[in-house]
Amino acid sequence: MFEMLEWLEGTALGGIARESLYGFQILVAIHIVGLMFSVGTLLWVDLRMLGICLTGSRLSTVYRALSKWFTVGFGVMFLSGIALFAGFATSAYENTYFRIKIVVIMLAGINAIAFHTMVKKLPGDMDTADRPPVTIRLAGFASIVFWASVIFCGRMISYTLF
Amino acid sequence: MQLFAWLESTTLARTVGESLSLTAWLSAAHLIGFTLVMSGGLIWNLRASGALLTSQPTESIARPAIRVLATGLAISLLTGFALFAPRASYTALGGVFQLKMALLLAAASYQLSLNRAVLRRLDFKPSLLHASGVMGLLLWISLALVACWFILFE
Numbered sequence: 001m002f003e004m005l006e007w008l009e010g011t012a013l014g015g016i017a018r019e020s021l022y023g024f025q026i027l028v029a030i031h032i033v034g035l036m037f038s039v040g041t042l043l044w045v046d047l048r049m050l051g052i053c054l055t056g057s058r059l060s061t062v063y064r065a066l067s068k069w070f071t072v073g074f075g076v077m078f079l080s081g082i083a084l085f086a087g088f089a090t091s092a093y094e095n096t097y098f099r100i101k102i103v104v105i106m107l108a109g110i111n112a113i114a115f116h117t118m119v120k121k122l123p124g125d126m127d128t129a130d131r132p133p134v135t136i137r138l139a140g141f142a143s144i145v146f147w148a149s150v151i152f153c154g155r156m157i158s159y160t161l162f
Numbered sequence: 163m164q165l166f167a168w169l170e171s172t173t174l175a176r177t178v179g180e181s182l183s184l185t186a187w188l189s190a191a192h193l194i195g196f197t198l199v200m201s202g203g204l205i206w207n208l209r210a211s212g213a214l215l216t217s218q219p220t221e222s223i224a225r226p227a228i229r230v231l232a233t234g235l236a237i238s239l240l241t242g243f244a245l246f247a248p249r250a251s252y253t254a255l256g257g258v259f260q261l262k263m264a265l266l267l268a269a270a271s272y273q274l275s276l277n278r279a280v281l282r283r284l285d286f287k288p289s290l291l292h293a294s295g296v297m298g299l300l301l302w303i304s305l306a307l308v309a310c311w312f313i314l315f316e
């Protein structure tokens with residue numbers, strides 16, 4: 001595993017993230033803007049799942065309207081995240097906050113896939129309910145907690161990695 | 163400058179300045195607050211510019227968006243102040259910090275004025291509302307970019 005991470009650090013991508021004059025700064029800026037678009041728009045789906053706002057629209061309508069925005073945001077965040085990881089793979093691998101972040105991203109991903117599958121089959125009354133059933137509300141709450149934890153760990157990595 | 167020197171000598175400034183872990187926690191909370199600010203700003207202006215949820219009246223998006231934005235702003239200002247205090251004299255003189263604060267003030271005042279106009283049901287032509295949304299998006303995204311610049315280069 002460690003050899004693979006060392007190889008990753010030796011790639012051109014790793015070099016750009018670690019050694020170029022502004023590579024690291026530009027990648028972090030792209031990563032943060034991706035975060036704003038992804039988590040910033042996903043939050044509204046979560047709040048609708050909790051029945052807190054946008055209750056005038058169907059849950060599936062809110063989800064579909066915002067999905068392209070958070071999908072693009074997550075794509076940007078994922079690609080810039082991989083490039084940043086390539087630059088500091090061995091140190092990141094040993095960092096506790098990085099490990100927690102990856103586990104929480106996986107949990108958030110499982111939660112999102114479960115909801116994505118569920119939203120296609122939502123019965124009409126659940127889709128239009130101002131206050132959705134408890135399983136949907138729990139999924140919305142979990143998503144907010146997961147993404148807040150990801151942001152928290154991401155920032156903590158900056159203070160503990162170097 | 164005396165004010166900044168006094169600020170640096172306060173217990174808050176000394177406590178934050180002497181603790182890297184407290185600085186990291188505050189910085190993480192600051193980023194969470196800023197994400198909320200951007201979330202409110204984005205949804206408000208994306209709706210106004212006609213990019214999403216056009217079947218919803220603008221007012222029904224504006225109210226919760228402003229609440230989320232205000233919550234984020236409160237978190238960001240409190241944590242930002244605590245992070246600013248230990249190095250107030252140095253930070254306040256920085257051009258990027260000044261630009262960040264100017265953009266924050268511009269974006270927040272613009273958003274509040276626009277929000278008030280929409281909630282008072284002032285008659286907006288759709289094209290004017292769209293243009294206002296695009297302007298709002300530009301302001302918030304510029305602020306995000308300058309904030310990144312500040313974190314990474316200062």
